[in-house]
Amino acid sequence: MDDALTLYDETFSSRFLLGTALYPSPQIMREAITASGCEIVTLGLRRQNPADRDGDSLWDCIRQSGRKLLPNTAGCKSAKEAVTLAEMSREIFATPWIKLEVIGDDYNLQPDPFGLVDAAEQLVRRGFKVLPYCTDDLILCQRLLDVGCRVLMPWGAPIGTGQGLLNRYHLRTLRERLPDTVLIIDAGLGAPSQAAEAMEMGFDAVLLNTAVARARDPAAMAAAFAAAIGAGRQASRAGLMHKRQTATPSTPTLGQPFWHQQGE
Amino acid sequence: MKVSLNNEPVEVAGATTLSAAIELWQFGGQTIAVAINGEFVSRSNYATRILEAGDRIDIVKPVGGG
Numbered sequence: 275m276d277d278a279l280t281l282y283d284e285t286f287s288s289r290f291l292l293g294t295a296l297y298p299s300p301q302i303m304r305e306a307i308t309a310s311g312c313e314i315v316t317l318g319l320r321r322q323n324p325a326d327r328d329g330d331s332l333w334d335c336i337r338q339s340g341r342k343l344l345p346n347t348a349g350c351k352s353a354k355e356a357v358t359l360a361e362m363s364r365e366i367f368a369t370p371w372i373k374l375e376v377i378g379d380d381y382n383l384q385p386d387p388f389g390l391v392d393a394a395e396q397l398v399r400r401g402f403k404v405l406p407y408c409t410d411d412l413i414l415c416q417r418l419l420d421v422g423c424r425v426l427m428p429w430g431a432p433i434g435t436g437q438g439l440l441n442r443y444h445l446r447t448l449r450e451r452l453p454d455t456v457l458i459i460d461a462g463l464g465a466p467s468q469a470a471e472a473m474e475m476g477f478d479a480v481l482l483n484t485a486v487a488r489a490r491d492p493a494a495m496a497a498a499f500a501a502a503i504g505a506g507r508q509a510s511r512a513g514l515m516h517k518r519q520t521a522t523p524s525t526p527t528l529g530q531p532f533w534h535q536q537g538e
Numbered sequence: 539m540k541v542s543l544n545n546e547p548v549e550v551a552g553a554t555t556l557s558a559a560i561e562l563w564q565f566g567g568q569t570i571a572v573a574i575n576g577e578f579v580s581r582s583n584y585a586t587r588i589l590e591a592g593d594r595i596d597i598v599k600p601v602g603g604g
């Protein structure tokens with residue numbers, strides 16, 4: 275497979291991971307998944323009334339999509355909660371893969387770096403393949419690698435804000451300092467152009483949900499993101515030119531007619 | 539005796555197993571996972587786990603997620 279994405283020794287042709295929340299209906303979610311070309315979808319676990327079977331059709335749709343499942347620990351506020359929910363996910367979904375979330379702040383849903391490293395260490399020891407949702411802090415990312423994470427998912431912006439890449443300096447630093455680590459931009463992207471920019475910066479993949487699910491036409495938006503992610507990746511591999519402060523002509527000046535002829 | 543199910547108080551008979559409670563609460567046959575007092579309980583232990591007064595039981599099901 276040319277230019278495959280490798281996550282925990284599994285290869286994927288798509289660099290687009292898609293969430294399964296917030297769609298107007300399971301059918302529209304299914305159409306968005308298909309249009310995205312994604313091979314991995316995220317999902318969660320929640321308490322539900324046994325009589326409420328509304329979620330069952332969504333789960334059936336997700337299962338029938340045939341995509342690889344990446345369950346999350348969304349909403350957990352401590353390492354202990356996250357580890358317990360990860361164990362529950364592993365049993366239900368029969369996968370050791372976990373998108374690890376430990377939230378430290380209710381206002382911007384910022385990951386708790388200390389709880390995240392603690393939970394990641396415990397989960398790796400228990401045999402999980404951990405994909406932590408983290409901030410763009412280099413030292414945090416290094417600690418997560420130290421405890422055995424092989425994929426990191428730094429935020430572009432707080433979840434659901436659609437603000438794009440808020441801290442380009444930190445994100446560029448991450449990419450430059452961790453050149454061999456798989457880095458997936460997770461959360462905060464609102465437009466395909468922002469996903470393309472992330473890929474142009476050299477990130478390996480993009481994970482998003484709200485921007486697609488809340489679009490007027492989720493399937494069309496999923497296709498737009500897929501195209502942007504592909505274009506960004508292609509551009510990154512092709513090698514972007516360096517920015518310059520002054521103009522340089524692209525057409526040769528040698529042989530320019532009428533050159534300095536004014537006044538002759 | 540009183541236990542809590544998904545943060546709601548419920549009454550169950552003494553010596554009720556977790557698997558019996560799952561049926562009683564109509565979660566039987568559904569895609570679920572269980573934690574008691576914040577600790578994961580694997581499916582293989584449902585039949586032998588006896589509920590105790592004050593147990594906090596969480597039963598979760600799949601939902602869409604980002």
